[in-house]
Amino acid sequence: MDEGAGSLSCMMNLRVRAAAVFGLGFVTMGAAWAQNSLPTATATGIDAAAAEVLKATGVPSASVAVVQGGKIAYVKAYGKARLEPVMLAEPGMQYSIGSVSKQFTAAIILLLVQDGGVKLDDPVGKYLPELTRASDVTVRQVLSMTSGYQDFWPEDYVMTSMMQPATPQHILDVWAKKPLDFEPGTKWQYSNTNYVIAGRIAEIVAGKPLIEQLQERIFKPLKMTGVLNSDASRLPANDPTGYYQHALGPLRPAPQEGAGWMFAAGELAMPASRSGAVEYQFDESNSAGAGFL
Numbered sequence: 294m295d296e297g298a299g300s301l302s303c304m305m306n307l308r309v310r311a312a313a314v315f316g317l318g319f320v321t322m323g324a325a326w327a328q329n330s331l332p333t334a335t336a337t338g339i340d341a342a343a344a345e346v347l348k349a350t351g352v353p354s355a356s357v358a359v360v361q362g363g364k365i366a367y368v369k370a371y372g373k374a375r376l377e378p379v380m381l382a383e384p385g386m387q388y389s390i391g392s393v394s395k396q397f398t399a400a401i402i403l404l405l406v407q408d409g410g411v412k413l414d415d416p417v418g419k420y421l422p423e424l425t426r427a428s429d430v431t432v433r434q435v436l437s438m439t440s441g442y443q444d445f446w447p448e449d450y451v452m453t454s455m456m457q458p459a460t461p462q463h464i465l466d467v468w469a470k471k472p473l474d475f476e477p478g479t480k481w482q483y484s485n486t487n488y489v490i491a492g493r494i495a496e497i498v499a500g501k502p503l504i505e506q507l508q509e510r511i512f513k514p515l516k517m518t519g520v521l522n523s524d525a526s527r528l529p530a531n532d533p534t535g536y537y538q539h540a541l542g543p544l545r546p547a548p549q550e551g552a553g554w555m556f557a558a559g560e561l562a563m564p565a566s567r568s569g570a571v572e573y574q575f576d577e578s579n580s581a582g583a584g585f586l
Contacts, residue, residue: 384565443473493557
């Protein structure tokens with residue numbers, strides 16, 4: 294089950310909170326896909342649990358995928374993907390998955406490790422020597438949030454300055470050249486900056502954009518259709534609209550961050566069924582010898 298911004302990370306601003314997957318407890322529900330092999334009582338229990346969470350959150354829509362025995366056993370959408378004009382949520386809609394995108398960036402790095410192009414204990418300075426204490430921070434520490442690099446997006450909303458386009462290099466120039474928040478490897482601190490670094494390392498080593506690597510090495514081999522790079526373009530009009538609130542005010546369409554801010558750390562959108570299928574698809578690839586993880 295995918296959730297809205299509060300449970301993804303601070304980077305998951307209110308746009309994602311509203312458009313991602315959990316929503317307000319509207320009685321109207323989108324139709325379930327044919328992928329429903331659960332007993333009626335189990336499915337009813339899932340619907341009740343989803344409705345309870347939806348009622349408590351104030352987010353307009355939700356999409357749920359249940360994996361059982363390595364297969365998608367239940368897929369259903371709830372609520373309204375758009376409030377005005379009304380559009381009901383459907384299971385095939387793409388929701389921004391926010392910081393869940395980071396696992397795919399990490400997977401690409403691990404594939405490059407498998408290729409011999411990267412070592413987890415390489416200093417980041419091997420690839421990005423201009424960063425603060427680049428010779429002391431390792432790729433492993435970047436991936437595990439123990440590097441000390443300051444988070445460039447600790448807020449849970451889109452700041453006005455972030456509505457303008459940015460580049461990964463701009464993010465690194467501003468935040469990854471500041472003094473570290475702590476000695477590398479001594480603490481854990483969530484930082485989106487780490488994954489911008491990881492994404493750039495992947496691009497430098499492979500010589501191609503991160504999104505191309507994701508498509509070629511993960512999404513296409515695993516037949517993960519319906520995956521969108523929402524950092525490059527807005528979700529289509531037939532996908533959910535993002536909303537946010539001012540205090541106790543009404544839901545409003547959320548502002549969109551400029552292109553580039555979500556790079557490598559929160560850029561992907563996909564149906565819940567694709568997100569839910571990732572783990573077992575990786576496992577199946579392993580058993581076939583692909584060795585993803």
